[in-house]
Amino acid sequence: xxxxxxxxxxxxxxxxxxxxxxxxxxxxxxxxxxxxxxxxxxxxxxxxxxxxxxxxxxxxxxxxxxxxxxxxxxxxxxxxxxxxxxxxxxxxxxxxxxxxxxxxxxxxxxxxxxxxxxxxx
Numbered sequence: 410x411x412x413x414x415x416x417x418x419x420x421x422x423x424x425x426x427x428x429x430x431x432x433x434x435x436x437x438x439x440x441x442x443x444x445x446x447x448x449x450x451x452x453x454x455x456x457x458x459x460x461x462x463x464x465x466x467x468x469x470x471x472x473x474x475x476x477x478x479x480x481x482x483x484x485x486x487x488x489x490x491x492x493x494x495x496x497x498x499x500x501x502x503x504x505x506x507x508x509x510x511x512x513x514x515x516x517x518x519x520x521x522x523x524x525x526x527x528x529x530x
């Protein structure tokens with residue numbers, strides 16, 4: 410006999426928002442290499458307080474940190490790219506950052522679907 414977990418409307422709404430924000434970040438990474446991720450990032454900052462006290466709150470922090478660290482590594486790649494010898498290393502940094510961002514999104518949405526917090530926030 411399967412049991413279904415039922416959330417109050419606030420928690421369910423927060424979970425739904427987090428799902429769509431994961432999707433927005435994911436689409437941004439695939440179609441714009443993360444350039445459009447600032448749109449779901451702004452919504453993460455706005456909706457984070459609505460999820461305070463729930464497991465969903467950690468997911469907003471997870472997506473926010475993922476965005477900023479991804480941006481840092483993209484900037485490091487650009488700094489390497491401006492040197493002739495750093496161009497191959499820049500490409501490796503960019504690919505690594507992209508794969509890391511995908512990993513973070515998959516890990517986060519998997520935890521959200523399992524109704525557990527993610528990361529250390």
